[in-house]
Amino acid sequence: MNILVVEDDADIGAMLSRGLSAEGFDVTVVGRADEALDTARQYNPCAVLLDIMLPDGSGIEVCRALRDAGHSGPILFLSAKDDVRDRAEGLGAGADDYVVKPFAFGELVARLRAHLLHRLGDAHAGRLLAGRLVLDLPTRTVLFGDIHVRLTEREAELLALLMANPNRPLPRGEIFDRLWASQGGASLNVVDVYVGYLRTKLAPVGRAGGxxxxxxxxRGFMLDLAGAGPAH
Incomplete structure (x- = not known):
C-alpha cells in the first residue's frame, strides 16, 4: 500500500519513511501543500498522513481539496496543535483521525491500519487483503489465486489479526489478550495450538509461494507476506 506523508520537518518525515517502509508500506514524503496535491493526483495513495502547518499553506485546505477531488482513502492529521477546536476543525475538513505530536509510532501505525482495514472491508464487501492473500469474512474463506481454504471462526479471527499486522511479529501474550482473554479456562498455549491449525490450513498457499x-x-508469530520464511 502506498502512503503519502506530508511533513515539512525533515527529521519527522525521514522517521516516518523508515518506520512505515519497515511495516511494509510504500512511502512518499513531501513537504509542501502544492506537492501534496500534485503527488496525490499522480499516485492516488491509499492513505495520507498530513501535517497541518505547512510552509505554503494549511493542511486543512489540503484535506478539503483531496476530498473535493474524490480521494476516499484515510487521511490522518499529524499536528502539534492539540486544542479541541483544532481537532474539530481537522475532522470537520474530512480527516479520519487526528494524532497529536509527539506521538508513539506504534500507536500511529495501529490507527493507520485500523482505518485502512475499515476502508478495505467496505470496498471489498467484507474482505481483508494482505498482499495477494484475501480473507472473505462472511464465509471465512481464504483466497489465493485458484486456492480456496475454509477456516473455523477462531482460525479466521487469528488470520485477520495477523493480516492486520503483516510482516510484524505479534507476541503470544498480545494474541491471547485479543482473542482468548475474555474466555475463562483458556491458557496461553491455545495460541500455539491455533497457529498450528492455521499453518496446516494455509499449507497449500505456502506451497504456491504465498x-x-x-x-x-x-518475538512471536507473524504473517510473512514474502512467503520465504519457513514456518517452524
Whole structure:
C-alpha cells in the first residue's frame, strides 16, 4: 500500500519513511501543500498522513481539496496543535483521525491500519487483503489465486489479526489478550495450538509461494507476506 506523508520537518518525515517502509508500506514524503496535491493526483495513495502547518499553506485546505477531488482513502492529521477546536476543525475538513505530536509510532501505525482495514472491508464487501492473500469474512474463506481454504471462526479471527499486522511479529501474550482473554479456562498455549491449525490450513498457499505464518524467535508469530520464511 502506498502512503503519502506530508511533513515539512525533515527529521519527522525521514522517521516516518523508515518506520512505515519497515511495516511494509510504500512511502512518499513531501513537504509542501502544492506537492501534496500534485503527488496525490499522480499516485492516488491509499492513505495520507498530513501535517497541518505547512510552509505554503494549511493542511486543512489540503484535506478539503483531496476530498473535493474524490480521494476516499484515510487521511490522518499529524499536528502539534492539540486544542479541541483544532481537532474539530481537522475532522470537520474530512480527516479520519487526528494524532497529536509527539506521538508513539506504534500507536500511529495501529490507527493507520485500523482505518485502512475499515476502508478495505467496505470496498471489498467484507474482505481483508494482505498482499495477494484475501480473507472473505462472511464465509471465512481464504483466497489465493485458484486456492480456496475454509477456516473455523477462531482460525479466521487469528488470520485477520495477523493480516492486520503483516510482516510484524505479534507476541503470544498480545494474541491471547485479543482473542482468548475474555474466555475463562483458556491458557496461553491455545495460541500455539491455533497457529498450528492455521499453518496446516494455509499449507497449500505456502506451497504456491504465498504468505505463511512464521515464528520469529523470542518475538512471536507473524504473517510473512514474502512467503520465504519457513514456518517452524
Amino acid at each position: 504468505p505463511q505464518v512464521a515464528t520469529v524467535r523470542g
